[in-house]
Amino acid sequence: MTLTPDHIVAALSLEPSDARSDFDLNPEVRARQLAIHTKKPAAVLCGLRPVGDRLHVVLTQRASHLKQHAGQVAFPGGKIDDTDASAEAAALREAEEEVGLANHQVSVLGVLDPYLTSTGYTVTPYVGLIAPDWSPRPDPSEVDCVFEPPLDFLMDPTNRERHHYDRDGTRRYFYAMPWNGFYIWGATAGMLKGLSDRVAEVTGG
Numbered sequence: 001m002t003l004t005p006d007h008i009v010a011a012l013s014l015e016p017s018d019a020r021s022d023f024d025l026n027p028e029v030r031a032r033q034l035a036i037h038t039k040k041p042a043a044v045l046c047g048l049r050p051v052g053d054r055l056h057v058v059l060t061q062r063a064s065h066l067k068q069h070a071g072q073v074a075f076p077g078g079k080i081d082d083t084d085a086s087a088e089a090a091a092l093r094e095a096e097e098e099v100g101l102a103n104h105q106v107s108v109l110g111v112l113d114p115y116l117t118s119t120g121y122t123v124t125p126y127v128g129l130i131a132p133d134w135s136p137r138p139d140p141s142e143v144d145c146v147f148e149p150p151l152d153f154l155m156d157p158t159n160r161e162r163h164h165y166d167r168d169g170t171r172r173y174f175y176a177m178p179w180n181g182f183y184i185w186g187a188t189a190g191m192l193k194g195l196s197d198r199v200a201e202v203t204g205g
Contacts, residue, residue: 011198012110021116025173042121043091044077049130056148073184087124100137112194125191149179155196
């Protein structure tokens with residue numbers, strides 16, 4: 001099924017659910033981690049750009065020289081500054097700074113459930129429709145590259161994998177969606193799963 005902006009708007013209009021988190025696949029640590037969560041505010045933009053008759057998701061690969069999350073796949077976004085008028089304003093500001101997406105080139109369709117990361121952030125994910133003729137201009141100080149996997153691929157549960165890592169004698173599970181040599185995982189994959197769950201409700205998929 002080819003997803004359209006109307007499908008996404010309908011999915012975003014559903015009643016919100018509880019916050020999602022990096023701990024969703026690890027119920028034995030979820031309650032403990034959520035109790036001590038610092039909830040530093042952040043916001044990201046899940047940008048959808050029409051390419052032909054399909055929507056594609058705008059993702060970045062973070063610069064390899066960064067001190068935190070170097071080389072990881074992420075949505076454009078970051079922490080909410082005191083000067084930001086709102087979480088949405090923060091997501092749009094970060095998208096312009098990181099990939100050159102001007103405000104007039106994106107229309108915000110709605111917001112997903114908040115997402116709690118293991119690093120203590122509460123992320124508000126916004127979904128926006130990007131102008132088809134937009135061309136990314138990544139800031140090399142923050143972004144190594146921009147890539148755009150098809151939304152249909154990321155929304156298909158058969159393309160969602162469950163991976164794990166071991167640390168200090170404990171195994172932690174997380175979602176991953178490998179695509180075309182890029183490793184989409186962790187919080188980014190978790191937020192995409194949140195959108196996928198909503199899309200499935202409106203499409204019956």
